[in-house]
Amino acid sequence: MTRRSWFAITVATVVSGAVTGTLVAGEGSSGTPRRSATRATSTTRAAPPTTTTTAPPSLPPAPLPTPVPTVPGDVAPVISHVPTPNRVVFLTIDDGLVRDSRTIELIRQARIPVTLFLVPGPAREGQAYFQQLQALGGTVEAHSVHHPDLKKLGAAAQHNEVCGTLDDFGARFGRRPTLFRPPYGSYNETTKRVARSCGFQWVVTWRATLNDGVLAMQGGQLQPGDIILAHFRVDLPQNLAVLIAKLKAENFTVGHLEDYLSPGT
Numbered sequence: 173m174t175r176r177s178w179f180a181i182t183v184a185t186v187v188s189g190a191v192t193g194t195l196v197a198g199e200g201s202s203g204t205p206r207r208s209a210t211r212a213t214s215t216t217r218a219a220p221p222t223t224t225t226t227a228p229p230s231l232p233p234a235p236l237p238t239p240v241p242t243v244p245g246d247v248a249p250v251i252s253h254v255p256t257p258n259r260v261v262f263l264t265i266d267d268g269l270v271r272d273s274r275t276i277e278l279i280r281q282a283r284i285p286v287t288l289f290l291v292p293g294p295a296r297e298g299q300a301y302f303q304q305l306q307a308l309g310g311t312v313e314a315h316s317v318h319h320p321d322l323k324k325l326g327a328a329a330q331h332n333e334v335c336g337t338l339d340d341f342g343a344r345f346g347r348r349p350t351l352f353r354p355p356y357g358s359y360n361e362t363t364k365r366v367a368r369s370c371g372f373q374w375v376v377t378w379r380a381t382l383n384d385g386v387l388a389m390q391g392g393q394l395q396p397g398d399i400i401l402a403h404f405r406v407d408l409p410q411n412l413a414v415l416i417a418k419l420k421a422e423n424f425t426v427g428h429l430e431d432y433l434s435p436g437t
């Protein structure tokens with residue numbers, strides 16, 4: 173993601189607070205029918221919005237995972253696509269800024285074991301929310317302390333950013349992260365070396381992105397093993413509905429990334 177995207181997230185957070193009860197800013201322009209039912213309320217036990225009924229309620233059970241062997245050495249390898257014969261993709265959701273109860277309901281209905289690359293502030297403020305996602309099979313992983321462009325930092329500063337949430341997340345969520353996602357997908361050799369030095373098994377990027385109701389794939393069709401990037405933003409429930417419908421139509425399901433990249437953790 174670009175640096176601009178991070179700012180957009182922050183702005184969207186502010187905007188969502190300002191327009192509660194109305195359509196989310198920016199949603200009117202592309203106007204698919206299902207968007208008209210998207211509501212920006214924060215009601216926790218509201219009836220499922222139309223977005224959930226337009227998507228199939230669940231995906232097929234995930235097949236047995238095919239773990240990828242750990243790569244030994246002084247650098248954590250980078251992965252955007254998991255080699256597997258299984259017709260699975262992996263859903264990763266980043267940052268944690270907007271926490272909508274509809275997201276939890278969609279994930280529950282579709283039985284999606286998400287991987288959450290969180291930054292510390294939202295992780296702390298939304299601990300109970302993310303623990304609900306853990307209870308649905310989700311796993312919390314690391315995404316730096318301050319969300320910088322790591323390539324612009326030296327080794328010591330990168331170490332602080334890459335490794336600095338391990339203890340906190342381990343205590344807060346009951347499991348020490350094993351996967352690291354660099355902010356903006358920006359990394360260099362130092363990032364990979366630093367990540368391995370504090371125990372990360374993989375640096376995880378992505379092959380597809382989910383924004384504004386559109387799943388954008390690098391290289392055409394969704395392929396088994398693709399890692400998908402989404403964000404905790406106001407459009408996440410809508411994005412999930414779109415994704416679930418597409419996966420159902422193409423006979424995909426969602427695998428648990430850690431079962432493939434760091435089994436047993």
Ligand SMILES: [Zn+2]
Pocket residue numbers: 266267315319355356
């Ligand atoms: Zn991020």
